[in-house]
Amino acid sequence: MTPVDMTNEASTVEMTFESNLKYIEVAEDVVRRVCTTAGFEEEEEHKIEMAVHESLINAIWHGNKNDPAKQVWLKFQIFGDRLEIRVRDQGNGFDPDHLPDPLAEPNLLKVSGRGIFLIRAFVDEFRVKSVVGSGTEVTLVKRFNRTMKSHEGGTDREHEDCGTSS
């Protein structure tokens, strides 16, 4: 059997759900667990949770228009140096290069338009793949800092003597 080289494989958690805002809480629970596992401190974890929250609102509300027949796909990948989160919807897509600047004077008191701005503020990288008529996938990247230690967890077996088995 050819051994599989898993040294560059990311730990992955994926979920898919219908376009219903009630799933955002479920996703946020998963975000917190993934962040803890990856070793993020509370402040960074909160920023990541907020970024995912805003991304999911965009996917469900703006992308899929709350249509329960349309799905949202969410994927977490823990790499050696970063956490990557992807959110994809089945909406009509949008042009990320023509979003109004919420910090511009005429827009400061507008009721909406801050979601993507906040996502960018909370993560290290934010990428958008959106094709009009084919949906949108956003990628959020949060890099680990050097002081982070991943949550080691473990089971009782860690303490067993791992000598030669008979």
Added chain:
Amino acid sequence: MRELIREELSKGNKNVLLNLGDVSYIDSSGIGELVSAYTAVSNLGGNLKLLNLTKKVQDLLQITKLYTIFDVHDDEAKAISSFPASA
């Protein structure tokens, strides 16, 4: 919150102090509601002020450049006395 403010405005109460001490964080739509409330109150010649912001909410308002637009307080008595006297 939106309905509560509308109700107070309809009664002629134009000075509104929102105590957000129990609001650990808000999202962009929550910010939108605060902005909407501010605009509604201001358009009627009133004043909307915020009280007891948590650090997370304060940071959000600063990032979105709204911190200087809202009048923010951490002392209720002082906040109330800062409202202009009613005509």
